[in-house]
Amino acid sequence: MQFVGYxxxxxxxxxxxxxxxxxxxxCAEIRDFQVNDEITAIHWWDLIEALPGHLQPMDAYLAELTR
Incomplete structure (x- = not known):
C-alpha cells in the first residue's frame, strides 16, 4: 500500500x-472475502462501472481522490 494523502x-x-x-x-492475488463483525460486504471498484446497491457520496469522493 502507498499513502496518497489526507x-x-x-x-x-x-x-x-x-x-x-x-x-x-x-493485489497480486485476490482471495475470497470473509464476512466479519465490522464488514459484511466488499467490492472491487474501477471507479467507472456502477456498483450494486447504495454508494455513499463521501465514499465515492474519497475513492476518486486515490487516483
Missing amino acids: ARSMLAPDQRTEYAALFTGH
Whole structure:
C-alpha cells in the first residue's frame, strides 16, 4: 500500500471536522472475502462501472481522490 494523502471533511449537524488517511495499492492475488463483525460486504471498484446497491457520496469522493 502507498499513502496518497489526507482528506478533510466537515460532518453535519455539528460541523465536526474529520480526517481520513488515503492509501492505494495493488493485489497480486485476490482471495475470497470473509464476512466479519465490522464488514459484511466488499467490492472491487474501477471507479467507472456502477456498483450494486447504495454508494455513499463521501465514499465515492474519497475513492476518486486515490487516483
